[in-house]
Amino acid sequence: MKKTNSSVSIRTKSVLTGWSFVLLAVILIFVFYFYPMLQALILSFQTGTGSNLTFTGFDNYSRLLSDKTFITSVKNTFIYLLVQVPLMIVLALFISVLLNDSKLKFKGFFRTAIFLPCVTSLVAYSVVFKYLFAGNGLVNTMLLKLHLVSAPIEWITDPFWAKITIIIAITWRWTGYNMIFYLSALQNIDSSIYEAARIDGASASRQFFGITVPLLKPIILFTSITSTIGTLQLFDEVMNITKGGPGNATQTISQYIYNLSFKYSADFGYAATVSYSIVIMIALLSVIQFKVAGDKNG
Template identity: 80%
Template structure:
């Protein structure tokens, strides 16, 4: 009996030691999670709630008072806001599908095993994503100037007879913005598609080739279906990014001519800092973007779900 007691005590000590270690690991984990959650609440959720409260207020500076839903009803009669929404949705409807299709096409080409210098091409296409927004916008502004490189090349090739007013014409200014956004963000989406393509078993394509499927048939019957989750993800993130479009418009066209290229985000900036400051209404316009994002994301999830079903 005297020899059994030390063994029992040793077993209890080992059990308590393991429990103590698990408790320490658990506490450490909760500390890290707690710090992250606290920072998220302070820097994300608190400003969101404050902006929501602000959207129901009106006044100048700190002299604010609640005005109910007046700011939200004002959205429907604000011609500048309506113009900004139209411009933003034009960018959205043309640029997002173009960018997604182009990124998917490029990723398929760069995933070819027989292609040489793949690393160089991938890097070159991705580089625009990490360039300065202001720097590349200024470069585009000069490229598409009346006497810029683009007009010079088109005139030299006799494609056009007179220089195109890329910046000052309402139609061509929108085209310039669409080209600039597509150039910058296509490589970003390409990386997601490349990672997805590299996770597809090559034996699937080999079996399709044995069955006589052409490259086009393989693309639409194998590649696209297997990349549907990534296509949905890039579509939603691109939609959110386009709804928040700001830098390119401000630096290339400044929202002009008139308000022909003004976006919702630029209008929020103007309401807050350019015009007579109206932070309450600016917060309301900000939340209109939130509503649009929720609606469009729901539609995209719904469409993708139905197609998957």
């Protein structure tokens, strides 16, 4: 009996010791993460200007369906998502395979050069892109000198080309970030697998689609989900390059939330509702991606 009490005491002491290490972190996460989320959820059921709020139930959520600006923002965001994310994932995967080649010289330089964009300031690089793609910017100057175009392209002021500019900007910045994940995973694949495939006569493309892609499936799923989340929250590039224009042609959901909170009359309740629409979209798209990838835990 004494032995049992002793073992329980040791186990209790061990549990308490463990909690003493994580308790502060748990409290901070709750206070600065979960509590604001709960408050935002409560706020989404209220309406009013500034702090003068009243409870209105699901009125804000029903308002979303008839809000043309919100619908336009969702369409723009999904255009970026459907075009840029697959493009970035394919580019990152292709570049990582090239940089994993043991015969390639100056690999360290190339890896660093491609990764560097994702550590630059969001605002700084957005401003640089704005000037590069201006009517008289470097991009138009080069295109005209190479006789690829007969007149400057309106990269910033034309609705179609403005979206292309945003897609180019975020692809440039985040491709290297995803490349690092793929490169790390590739270096953990046993080279003997490829040697056996070569002995069996498998071509380079057959090895890529038959060995590399299946083995990188968990990483591809991870980068797809994180890239989807990042694109649905896209704000800095649009705000600094096009300011959502021309009109609302490039405005994203996050920029619309900012406008509702700080640019228009401060409707924090409806802004919180739009914010939770992103949460719902992320949850649904993540589940779909898990199902498409065949992940049993999804």
